[in-house]
Amino acid sequence: MADMSMSHGSGAAADEVHPLVVRITHWVNAFAMILMILSGWRIYNASPIFGFRFPDQLTLGAWLGGALAWHFAAMWLLAINGLVYVVYGFASGHFKRDFWPIRPVDVWNDFRAALTFKLAHRLGTYNSVQKLLYAGVVFLAAAAIVSGLSIWKPVQFYPLTWLLGGYDFARIVHFLAMSGIVGFLVVHIALVALVPSTFVPMITGRAAAAHEGETTR
């Protein structure tokens, strides 16, 4: 039967860790987010808010004009991809099923369990700490977009800029949102390095361990 081999066939559904839309938007987002962060660092360097600059070799754009061109090109990729993900997340039930509810007491218990290596990692099911981090980074991305719009268009989108405390404060919000996202990335990548079996499903959609005879990494 044709649809037995499809991922949504009854037997195979349990194998699918990440649906196709989530995988595509994850990697497009990773690419766009890195472009935004690295070009953003170069833009920050043109007029640092705090007493430091990012090393130029780590930045994208070669000069302010190049960095701005990258930033305002990649923002479309980030925004459109993010919109697809959020619409999918609500419409498919992905958000409700996988991220909800987030109870502080569960987060605390799971966090303690993780630190004592007692937390089991089940592919395709998020523990409370993961739920909080993933929902949190979606929130930070939204904060980066809203604060970014308010410093890009402080006249045309004045009400938005006002809500964010004015032009100068919105710049700080934009910086803090970026910092939070970079902090998430560090933890996220460190955890994938610790549990490499989580990496393959984000590409293939399936847990490598679920297939007999295949080696797990």
Next chain:
Amino acid sequence: MKRLRIGDIRPDIKQIERRAFLRQSLSLGALTMLTGCSLDNPAAPDFIDRVLKGMSHWNDRVQAAIFSPTRLAPVYPESAITKPFPFNAFYAEAQAPVVDGATYRLELAGMIADKRPWTVADLRKLPHESQVTRHICVEGWSAIGKWGGVPFHVFLERIGADKTAKYVGFKCADGYYSSIDMPTALHPQTLLALDYGDAELPRKYGYPMKLRVPTKLGFKNPKHITEIFVTNDYPGGYWEDQGYNWFSGS
């Protein structure tokens, strides 16, 4: 003496190459290699330059669509004025041009009915308005200042500028040049500024006259203007031709 042949050192070269390759792949992936092609040589655009340019043109159109001809830039009380208001140009303050107000003439060209040049005294006879607005630099910093002068739409009306034209261009005494879209030129807060604070515009801020556009970034506010022209042919600008976004609305 033994002659050194290339074969003797080839393994070493290979190893160095491999090490360099590894280091490159580790340095935040191939992304940093893209930094070599970021509008840093307008004379020789590569593929990425063309993509970025294309997106910048798209952003010009999006910003023109977002621009409201009636939405005003926020105004501030005089107590909010940044002191001292920063000097900013592509040269140091000491290099700012010295313009003789007595012999100064503002030249007009292009799609304008009355192209007679203007003296400072003639410009001062036109209606005068002042504003306290925020000047936002493309670099990210901002400063609040007070400018006074002739509403640009009044001036364009007076000289019989063709308001259906696409662009208004500016040439300056310091070699700077820029251009703006007609809807922004006609915006009620766009000023031909003759004053800074309550005094004549000083040399460092663009004597004898600058364009004050509170709905655009700072580099779209040319100083020491010597010629204004109206045209349908894209005039570009000093920074715009190097890669800054042309519309640069705020």
